[in-house]
Amino acid sequence: xxxxxxxxxxxxxxxxxxxxxxxxxxxxxxxxxxxxxxxxxxxxxxxxxxxxxxxxxxxxxxxxxxxxxxxxxxxxxxxxxxxxxxxxxxxxxxxxxxxxxxxxxxxxxxxxxxxxxxxxxxxxxxxxxxxxxxxxxxxxxxxxxxxxxxxxxxxxxxxxxxxxxxxxxxxxxxxxxxxxxxxxxxxxxxxxxxxxxxxxxxxxxxxxxxxxxxxxxxxxxxxxx
Amino acid sequence: xxxxxxxxxxxxxxxxxxxxxxxxxxxxxxxxxxxxxxxxxxxxxxxxxxxxxxxxxxxxxxxxxxxxxxxxxxxxxxxxxxxxxxxxxxxxxxxxxxxxxxxxxxxxxxxxxxxxxxxxxxxxxxxxxxxxxxxxxxxxxxxxxxxxxxxxxxxxxxxxxxxxxxxxxxxxxxxxxxxxxxxxxxxxxxxxxxxxxxxxxxxxxxxxxxxxxxxxxxxxxxxxx
DNA sequence: GTAATACTTCGGCTAAGGTCGAACTATGAA
DNA sequence: TTCATAGTTCGACCTTAGCCGAAGTATTAC
Numbered sequence: 001x002x003x004x005x006x007x008x009x010x011x012x013x014x015x016x017x018x019x020x021x022x023x024x025x026x027x028x029x030x031x032x033x034x035x036x037x038x039x040x041x042x043x044x045x046x047x048x049x050x051x052x053x054x055x056x057x058x059x060x061x062x063x064x065x066x067x068x069x070x071x072x073x074x075x076x077x078x079x080x081x082x083x084x085x086x087x088x089x090x091x092x093x094x095x096x097x098x099x100x101x102x103x104x105x106x107x108x109x110x111x112x113x114x115x116x117x118x119x120x121x122x123x124x125x126x127x128x129x130x131x132x133x134x135x136x137x138x139x140x141x142x143x144x145x146x147x148x149x150x151x152x153x154x155x156x157x158x159x160x161x162x163x164x165x166x167x168x169x170x171x172x173x174x175x176x177x178x179x180x181x182x183x184x185x186x187x188x189x190x191x192x193x194x195x196x197x198x199x200x201x202x203x204x205x206x207x208x209x210x211x212x213x214x215x216x217x218x219x220x221x222x223x224x225x
Numbered sequence: 226x227x228x229x230x231x232x233x234x235x236x237x238x239x240x241x242x243x244x245x246x247x248x249x250x251x252x253x254x255x256x257x258x259x260x261x262x263x264x265x266x267x268x269x270x271x272x273x274x275x276x277x278x279x280x281x282x283x284x285x286x287x288x289x290x291x292x293x294x295x296x297x298x299x300x301x302x303x304x305x306x307x308x309x310x311x312x313x314x315x316x317x318x319x320x321x322x323x324x325x326x327x328x329x330x331x332x333x334x335x336x337x338x339x340x341x342x343x344x345x346x347x348x349x350x351x352x353x354x355x356x357x358x359x360x361x362x363x364x365x366x367x368x369x370x371x372x373x374x375x376x377x378x379x380x381x382x383x384x385x386x387x388x389x390x391x392x393x394x395x396x397x398x399x400x401x402x403x404x405x406x407x408x409x410x411x412x413x414x415x416x417x418x419x420x421x422x423x424x425x426x427x428x429x430x431x432x433x434x435x436x437x438x439x440x441x442x443x444x445x446x447x448x449x450x
Numbered sequence: 451g452t453a454a455t456a457c458t459t460c461g462g463c464t465a466a467g468g469t470c471g472a473a474c475t476a477t478g479a480a
Numbered sequence: 481t482t483c484a485t486a487g488t489t490c491g492a493c494c495t496t497a498g499c500c501g502a503a504g505t506a507t508t509a510c
Contacts, residue, residue: 010315
């Protein structure tokens, strides 16, 4: 028994409804204050503070002080991956499915996953870029081809401006609603930012929903149809 | 708040040490009895029975009666994926790392992941098959090329004999110790079975360790070097 | 049949931990 | 300075659930 790392501590942290709501809210990729997260989780500030310190101790979130505010964000893409995988499993095991709220169809259509585009439109973009030979997956790793580099440059993304970091340029991320991959990594992040810059879409405050304008939808279809 | 599926229920189930041990034991891919799992988890049979019924209700494991025994197995590859992702995160977040037992190096070298080969040798096999063009990842999905089909046929695997099922033939699975992908899916399963058939390696009872014979190690190196 | 093994259910004990009110600290605004 | 806002810490309450002994059911062995 006791093979490998200890799963239960991390799972225990995610296993509380309030903490799960906090983490889900942070899946938007934004850094949120303790008060905002308390509100998201539906608990008082004191309770949220306790949860947040536990999540921080467990290495799932990172704090950042800013004046009298304390902002929290997910500790990394690996955390987001686990959360997405759990969502996929929760959605799959039937009775665990949450009653689909009014936002549910919108979420399935286009949403933020950590810092990149997910949902139907996220996978559509990914597939289109693969089909046209912009992405090449050499076994495990995903990378941008020369044609792909030219494409995203034409799309308005300056590769040189991307920060040097250990984070891979391209990464595949499994989508819980579509059960297929979408584009993550630094390029995935840059694509979403560019889509917002182009005013094709904007995030709906307080949710993970990404809402496209009619014009943006049309342009998206032209580009990734 | 409350976007998407409810994570916390599934995470709560995994968040108990006894249940986490049970699930980890089932990562061997084998079906184990309630008594065996009680022993793995370090609790009495009564306690394990309670845990097992909760895991079953939660859709994480499937029971199968066989005489007076009740065998349990993981409910599916999706569950295994979540567990592997959690292991990766737990191993990564530092203080959560379990004290490395004597079996730890062996586990990192070669182990069973649900029903396929993982660890250093698992990723080595995967990389080799990718480099030689046996596997093609068209964007998201992983598939066997013609050359790959010929290769595994030569290796002694009859593709036609694989059962018709919704499970994909090839699938990439993230490895918590190597942090890279290895081969899962039906072909991954068949490869491991064939390796055992060839007597290259055998599983160590009661653990996830796959122990190669010297001859098997040599043959493996020849084939996937 | 009787005995043994495998598992389940029940009941009670106990400990862990989620919750919030109230008091406290720290930063910023007037 | 004085007040307001953001967050933390403390203490008490209380629900939850993990645990095991004991009794109950089901299946196999003899």
